[in-house]
Amino acid sequence: MSKRILIIAGDFVEDYELMVPFQALAAVGHTVHVVAPDKRVGDLIRTSIHDFEGDQTYTEKRGHNFTLNADFAATNPANYDALLIPGGRAPEYLRLNETIIAWLRHFAEAKKPIAAVCHGAQLLAAAGVIEGRRISAYPACAPEVKLAGAQYVPLDWPDAITDENFVTAPAWTSHASWLAQFLALLGTRIEH
Secondary structure (H helix, E strand, C coil), rough: CCCEEEECCCCCCCCHHHHHHHHHHHHHHCCEEEEEECCCCCCCEEEEECCCCCCCCCCCEEEEEEEECCCCCCCHHHHHEEEEEEEEEHHHHHHHHHHHHHHHHHHHHHHCCCEHHHHHHHHHHCCCCCCCEEECHHHHHHHHHHHHCEECCCCCCCCEEEEEEEECCCEEEEHHHHHHEEEHHHHHCCCC
């Protein structure tokens, strides 16, 4: 059965962590809306591409423009079955938006599926919804996950973890596992 999924994004969201889930979830029949603060249908956000090239941290390059397909101001989280939070630099400032924090709390309190990857854990920590949970994220977010009362789970790059209604992963390199676990929480069946 088709689900309605909300993705919260913003400028310099990680390109792969927005584009791949958006397309994959739509491809299996879900309705996927992407919103960003102060933006409407048809507005663009800029993405960035983060890569692991042997440096002490990831590198960042300019990604694509992404066209939003829903209005932030008209969004009601009660109208959605699940939430997806991509990483990149966007969560760093999105966590300062009280509307977004309230939405996160709605999804968590209603026990709706929540998928977060990479720096998306910054939003989960800011909303105070992960206490007692096992959460993965980009390793640099481990202190925030721990300060929010969760157990940070370091994973190999292709892995993800599910703890009740939360599915989390360290980076876009975990998409196959992360999205498969999210689809399982959604009750999505893919026939071969």
